[in-house]
Amino acid sequence: MKAIICAGTHGRAVVYGEIEGDVLPRPNTSVEIKDARMILYWGGTAGLFGLASKGPEEGSRITAHVTDVTCAVCEALAVSAMAAEVIDGWPDE
Numbered sequence: 001m002k003a004i005i006c007a008g009t010h011g012r013a014v015v016y017g018e019i020e021g022d023v024l025p026r027p028n029t030s031v032e033i034k035d036a037r038m039i040l041y042w043g044g045t046a047g048l049f050g051l052a053s054k055g056p057e058e059g060s061r062i063t064a065h066v067t068d069v070t071c072a073v074c075e076a077l078a079v080s081a082m083a084a085e086v087i088d089g090w091p092d093e
Contacts, residue, residue, distance in 0.1 A: 001024075002018060002019075003033075003076055014040075016062075024077070025073045031070070035067065053080050
């Protein structure tokens, strides 16, 4: 399942990638994320939920891929197929 995981201090690190299974991880647990990218900034006014449902807009900043990362979960969001396509196709920074 493609997901956005908010991790780090107060959930400020926004990490996107593939998680195992079809259930989102619960807060205060750890999750392994494959083919992960950190979303540093997302343009537009749709907020985090808009990012998960529609994907980033022009002006957003998304890092290069890393193979595998483990994050402590503050919040987890399922990502729509449309948003996943946009994020997956975003050029590496």
